[in-house]
Each structure stands twice: as structure tokens, then as C-alpha cells.
Amino acid sequence: MAVEQSPESYLAAYPAIASALPGADLPWLQQLRQDGLKTFEAHGFPNLRDEEWRYTNLAVLNKTQFTPTDNQEIDTDWLDAYRLENAWSVVLVNGRFSSTLSRLTGLPGEVSVQSMRAALDGNSTDLQARLGHAVTNDEHSLVAFNSAWFADGVVIEVAANYRMAKPLQILHVVTYANALAATRNVVVINESAEAEIIENYIGSAASYFSAAVNECFLEANAGLTLYKAQIEADKACHFGGTYVKQARDSRLMHHNFAFGAILARTDIRSDLHVASECSVNGLYLGANRQHIDNHTRINHLMPRGISREFYKGVLDNRARGVFQGRVIVAEDAQQTDSEMSNRNLLLSADAEVDTKPQLEIYADDVKCSHGVTVGQLEEKSVFYLQSRGVDEASARNILTFAFANEMVDKVENAELKALLFKQLLARFPAISL
Amino acid sequence: MLSIKNLHVSINDKPILKGLTLDINPGEVHAIMGPNGAGKSTLSHVLSGKAGYTVTEGSVTYQGKDLLELAPEIRAREGVFLAFQYPVEIPGVSNIYLLKAALNAMRKHHGLPEVDAMDFLTIVKSKVKLLQMDEKFLYRAVNEGFSGGEKKRNEILQAAVLEPKLCILDETDSGLDIDALRIVAEGVNSLRAAERSFLMITHYQRLLDYVIPDVVHVLAEGRIVKSGGPELALELEEKGYSWLEGQAA
Numbered sequence: 001m002a003v004e005q006s007p008e009s010y011l012a013a014y015p016a017i018a019s020a021l022p023g024a025d026l027p028w029l030q031q032l033r034q035d036g037l038k039t040f041e042a043h044g045f046p047n048l049r050d051e052e053w054r055y056t057n058l059a060v061l062n063k064t065q066f067t068p069t070d071n072q073e074i075d076t077d078w079l080d081a082y083r084l085e086n087a088w089s090v091v092l093v094n095g096r097f098s099s100t101l102s103r104l105t106g107l108p109g110e111v112s113v114q115s116m117r118a119a120l121d122g123n124s125t126d127l128q129a130r131l132g133h134a135v136t137n138d139e140h141s142l143v144a145f146n147s148a149w150f151a152d153g154v155v156i157e158v159a160a161n162y163r164m165a166k167p168l169q170i171l172h173v174v175t176y177a178n179a180l181a182a183t184r185n186v187v188v189i190n191e192s193a194e195a196e197i198i199e200n201y202i203g204s205a206a207s208y209f210s211a212a213v214n215e216c217f218l219e220a221n222a223g224l225t226l227y228k229a230q231i232e233a234d235k236a237c238h239f240g241g242t243y244v245k246q247a248r249d250s251r252l253m254h255h256n257f258a259f260g261a262i263l264a265r266t267d268i269r270s271d272l273h274v275a276s277e278c279s280v281n282g283l284y285l286g287a288n289r290q291h292i293d294n295h296t297r298i299n300h301l302m303p304r305g306i307s308r309e310f311y312k313g314v315l316d317n318r319a320r321g322v323f324q325g326r327v328i329v330a331e332d333a334q335q336t337d338s339e340m341s342n343r344n345l346l347l348s349a350d351a352e353v354d355t356k357p358q359l360e361i362y363a364d365d366v367k368c369s370h371g372v373t374v375g376q377l378e379e380k381s382v383f384y385l386q387s388r389g390v391d392e393a394s395a396r397n398i399l400t401f402a403f404a405n406e407m408v409d410k411v412e413n414a415e416l417k418a419l420l421f422k423q424l425l426a427r428f429p430a431i432s433l
Numbered sequence: 434m435l436s437i438k439n440l441h442v443s444i445n446d447k448p449i450l451k452g453l454t455l456d457i458n459p460g461e462v463h464a465i466m467g468p469n470g471a472g473k474s475t476l477s478h479v480l481s482g483k484a485g486y487t488v489t490e491g492s493v494t495y496q497g498k499d500l501l502e503l504a505p506e507i508r509a510r511e512g513v514f515l516a517f518q519y520p521v522e523i524p525g526v527s528n529i530y531l532l533k534a535a536l537n538a539m540r541k542h543h544g545l546p547e548v549d550a551m552d553f554l555t556i557v558k559s560k561v562k563l564l565q566m567d568e569k570f571l572y573r574a575v576n577e578g579f580s581g582g583e584k585k586r587n588e589i590l591q592a593a594v595l596e597p598k599l600c601i602l603d604e605t606d607s608g609l610d611i612d613a614l615r616i617v618a619e620g621v622n623s624l625r626a627a628e629r630s631f632l633m634i635t636h637y638q639r640l641l642d643y644v645i646p647d648v649v650h651v652l653a654e655g656r657i658v659k660s661g662g663p664e665l666a667l668e669l670e671e672k673g674y675s676w677l678e679g680q681a682a
Contacts (some may be wrong), residue, residue: 023559379484384521387481388531388591389509398534402525402574409525430534 014256066180095181110162116153134215135243167196218250233258241267283407286319300333315351440491451655453488467652512598582613618643
């Protein structure tokens with residue numbers, strides 16, 4: 001089925017919004033935006049002919065004209081249900097930084113958190129060296145689209161040797177119907193510094209498009225734990241790309257929870273320098289007609305890197321999950337140690353998962369493994385629970401819950417863990433604990 | 434308590450049980466012994482409601498009800514407990530969760546409120562002590578990474594918490610060393626009660642030194658070919674099963 005990918009409506013609307021975008025007076029940013037616009041003009045949204053997108057049809061983005069908005073209306077009680085108490089927080093409403101909702105009081109001087117707009121309005125020399133450097137517009141046309149359209153975002157920098165006492169939560173919230181929330185976020189963790197950042201994607205509008213690009217820089221020996229909890233509204237479209245540059249001895253721990261949206265795509269890419277470590281975990285839950293795509297790419301560029309990847313998926317009804325995990329071990333990346341695993345549980349005959357682990361190894365002294373499973377619940381386990389008095393439907397829920405909860409269990413932040421746990425229980429209601 | 438009459442069971446059209454008849458009264462302990470392939474495990478599976486077995490003839494009455502008509506979970510809630518020969522590992526589900534879910538399912542079935550959290554812990558911990566288990570077992574995933582002996586003890590722990598009326602032990606003694614066997618047997622003996630019956634399926638006479646049965650049956654070629662007192666087990670130990678084959682009960 002050929003679907004016309006016509007970006008015309010977005011391109012036609014662009015001139016009207018361009019002048020209001022931040023950084024209009026910065027030639028280097030204008031170049032990045034123009035370049036992004038050109039790429040998007042040439043390719044439209046990625047389509048099925050693109051190998052990296054062969055399982056994910058973005059035609060829906062052309063069917064609805066998603067539009068940027070300044071609207072900041074929000075139900076704060078609803079928002080607060082997702083807010084972590086023991087964290088600093090940044091709130092982006094419809095893709096725009098909200099200083100009234102963000103809670104940054106008492107942030108130590110070693111940690112700088114500002115809106116992308118403010119960062120671009122100030123002395124942006126440092127930002128120029130970062131923005132567009134962890135990922136370029138060539139990555140794919142959604143990144144290019146983001147470069148042209150992003151209206152705000154957050155810029156975070158942690159000073160060398162500083163360890164953040166509390167995590168920073170970034171709440172990406174969409175409240176306005178058919179809004180386009182395009183943000184670009186830059187995170188810099190300086191040498192030997194450590195930080196924990198939690199991204200939540202939520203929405204109260206019925207339909208919208210949330211498109212966020214994160215560029216993360218881990219300097220030598222830095223550590224970043226990054227959680228992503230995508231719990232978008234049922235009919236939302238979501239794109240979130242996180243692109244990481246890991247300097248030597250740095251450590252990235254990423255957890256990706258993809259629960260919401262009708263169409264969701266997450267990209268995680270990390271480039272590993274000497275002896276750096278990267279661990280990426282993921283859990284995608286799809287039901288009804290959800291389509292959830294997860295794309296990871298780990299580039300071992302230099303020797304002695306370690307990567308661990310563990311993704312699980314649970315697909316019910318007519319949902320479709322995609323896992324494409326690429327590990328590339330460059331010629332110089334000797335003694336790389338890499339493991340990748342993707343396990344899927346299909347709960348219905350109509351559910352589908354496309355899983356594609358890819359190992360590309362150009363070095364000769366490496367230890368790499370990958371494994372994939374797609375299966376159903378084990379009947380002997382269902383019977384075991386039944387034989388203990390649990391009815392069949394609850395038995396299936398308990399087992400599914402247990403399968404998924406293994407990933408939630410890996411979350412070290414207790415507040416976030418509780419929030420995710422609640423989400424899981426709502427999906428697989430079993431007898432309460 | 435349990436009355437099995439002329440039970441015929443097939444798996445994929447292959448007859449396994451061929452006219453098994455057995456009556457167990459409240460409080461009695463019956464042992465079923467027999468050679469491999471006699472149909473011992475089939476009997477335990479059919480009684481607990483496992484799928485894949487076709488009853489072609491006969492009946493099973495449990496406390497006046499047609500047991501074969503009941504879903505596996507209803508049988509469990511009505512007091513039928515199967516200690517599995519090969520207990521299933523359930524990653525991600527803790528022992529304590531399963532025990533509580535099982536106990537509450539049973540209580541709900543009998544119109545009782547959910548068990549109080551503190552009372553529950555007290556009950557469970559006393560049973561854990563009885564089976565000489567570490568309390569840490571409660572918080573580990575069901576049977577995951579347990580040794581053979583730990584798995585079997587865990588089955589008896591579940592029985593101790595759920596307090597069934599009919600307890601079917603499917604080769605609970607197989608694969609246990611003498612120390613583990615003693616602990617499991619002590620657990621079983623502690624569960625013996627006037628209103629609780631046991632059906633112990635075993636391949637080895639040794640178990641019956643520790644749990645003294647009221648009746649011993651020999652199951653061969655899908656039928657009970659001989660029944661007697663505990664002394665029958667000793668006779669079997671001495672002579673093997675071959676002298677009984679071809680005999681009818």
C-alpha cells in the first residue's frame with residue numbers, strides 16, 4: 001500500500017510560525033533550521049521505503065495538520081498526579097517551557113536548568129557547540145523536522161564532579177487539541193558529574209503530536225541515568241529521539257517505558273568512546289490498535305566499551321510492536337562487550353511484533369551476543385495458578401504483569417517505580433498485592 | 434470424601450487409565466504406588482483438572498459433587514490441592530503474592546472477607562517455620578532458582594497455608610535426599626487431620642516409612658491391581674511390581 005507522504009501542509013504553514021521561533025537572530029541556528037527544512041521538504045516524514053522505518057507508517061501525521069500553539073491551559077491536579085515529590089521539575093506545556101509550573105527553587109549553582117528559549121536569547125556560544133552535534137539532520141527527516149520546528153525545550157548542564165542530590169523531572173505535557181509540541185533538549189553532564197533525569201510524556205488533549213529530540217553529552221567519567229515514561233494520550237502521536245555522545249569512561253543508564261499513544265517511536269542512539277558503558281532497558285505495552293516502535297543504535301567506536309540492552313514487549317488485541325536494535329562495533333572498538341535481548345509476549349492472535357536485532361562487527365576481539373523471543377504465556381504456568389484457586393483470566397493477568405514488571409523492577413527511583421507500577425496494574429488488573 | 438468409579442482416561446485417544454476405582458474417606462491417607470507408566474500422574478492431573486485428558490468412562494465424586502465438571506480453580510477453592518511433581522517456576526510472582534492471592538480466592542469463594550494483612554503474615558510465617566524454610570523464600574519468585582527439595586517444601590508450604598480437604602501429593606518424595614524427605618514428611622504429618630484426606634502418589638516405598646498410610650494401592654496398567662495395609666508397601670519393596678501385573682484388584 002503506497003501512502004502519499006505529503007509534507008506540503010506543514011511546509012505551507014511554516015513561514016507564518018518561523019519568525020516566532022526562538023533563535024531567529026542566530027545565523028548558526030538559522031542554518032540548522034533551514035537545512036532541516038530542506039531535508040524535510042525533500043523527504044517528507046520518513047516512510048516505509050526507509051529501512052529504519054520499514055515497520056512504521058507515519059501517514060497519520062499527514063492526515064492531521066498538527067499546529068504549534070502558545071496555549072498554556074492546564075489542569076494542575078491532573079499534572080500533579082505525574083509529578084514526583086522528591087525531584088526538581090521542568091514542565092513543558094504544549095512544547096513551551098512553563099516557568100510557573102516548573103519547580104527549580106533551591107537548585108544548586110552546579111546545576112543549570114533553563115528553557116531553550118532563554119538559552120538561545122543569552123550567550124549561546126556553548127549551545128552552538130552542542131545543538132545539532134549529537135544528532136544531525138541527516139539522521140532522518142523527523143530529526144530534520146524537529147530542527148526546523150522546535151519552539152522550545154530545556155537546556156541542562158551539570159558542573160564537573162558534581163552529583164545531583166535529587167533527580168530532575170521533565171514533564172512534557174500536551175493539553176491542546178491537535179497541537180504540535182516540538183522540543184529540542186540539550187543535556188551536558190560534565191566530567192565525573194552524575195545526574196538522574198526523568199522524562200514523562202503525558203497529554204490531556206485527545207489528539208496531538210509530541211516530537212522531542214534530546215541531545216546528551218556525557219563528558220569523561222560522567223554518569224547519567226535517564227528514564228523515559230511515555231504515557232501519552234490514547235490517540236496521540238509521539239516521537240522521542242535521544243542521541244548521546246559518551247566520552248571515555250562515561251556511563252549511561254537508560255530506561256524506556258512506552259505505554260501510551262496510538263503511534264509512538266523512540267530512538268535511542270549512543271556513541272561510545274573508550275571504556276564507556278551503556279545500558280538500555282525498555283518495556284513497550286501495546287493494546288487495541290497501538291503501534292509502538294523502538295529503535296536503538298549503539299555505536300561502539302573505541303575499545304573496551306560495554307553495552308547491555310534488554311527490551312521487553314507485551315502486545316494485545318491488534319497492537320503492533322517494533323524492536324530494531326543495532327549494535328555496531330567499529331574496527332577500533334576491540335574488547336567490546338555487548339549483550340542484547342528482546343523478549344515479547346503476544347496476548348492475542350492479531351497482535352504482532354517485528355523484532356530485528358542487528359550486530360555489525362568490524363573488530364575481531366569482541367564479545368557480543370543477542371537473543372530474541374516471541375511467545376505466549378506458558379499454559380503450565382496458567383494451570384499452576386489455577387490449581388491454587390486463581391481463575392484463568394486473573395492467572396493470565398498475573399503472569400503478564402510479572403513478565404512486564406521485571407522491567408519496572410529495575411527502576412531505582414522509588415517514586416517513579418510506584419507510578420509505573422500503577423500503570424501496569426491498570427493494564428493487567430490482578431488481585432492487589 | 435472422594436469416590437472414583439471405573440475411571441477411564443485417554444490422552445490423544447491413547448487409554449491411560451482403564452477402569453480405576455478408589456474410595457477415600459475423610460482423614461484417611463492413601464498411598465498409590467506403581468511402576469513408571471502405570472498412570473499415576475495421569476490420575477493426579479485428572480483430579481486437579483489439567484487440560485489434555487479425556488475422561489471416556491466412569492465418574493469422580495468429591496464431597497457429593499461431580500469433580501470432573503468443575504474448573505481447576507473451583508476444585509482448588511473447594512479444597513482439592515495438588516502438590517506438583519514438577520512445581521512450575523513463575524518469574525516475577527513472589528511466593529507471598531501467590532499465597533495471598535490463592536488464600537483470598539478461596540475465602541471469596543466461601544463468602545469470607547479477604548484475610549487481614551497482619552493475620553496473613555502471622556499464619557504464613559508459622560508455616561514457614563514448620564517447614565524449616567527461610568522467611569526470605571516468601572519474597573522470592575515462585576520456585577525460581579529453587580533446588581528440587583526447596584520446590585517440594587514450597588508445595589507443602591502452600592498446602593499448609595491453604596488447608597485443603599484433599600491433598601494430592603504427586604511424587605513429592607522423588608528426588609529428595611533423606612533430610613529433605615524428613616522435613617517434607619514432617620510437614621505432611623503435621624497436616625494430617627480428621628477431616629483431611631491424602632492421596633500420596635509415589636514411586637518409592639521410602640516415603641511410607643515417614644508418612645504411614647492407612648491404605649496402600651498398587652496401580653498398574655491403568656487400574657488398581659492390589660490394595661492393602663502399610664505392609665503391602667514393604668512387600669512391593671521386596672518383590673517389585675512384576676508379580677502383580679496381569680492381576681485384577
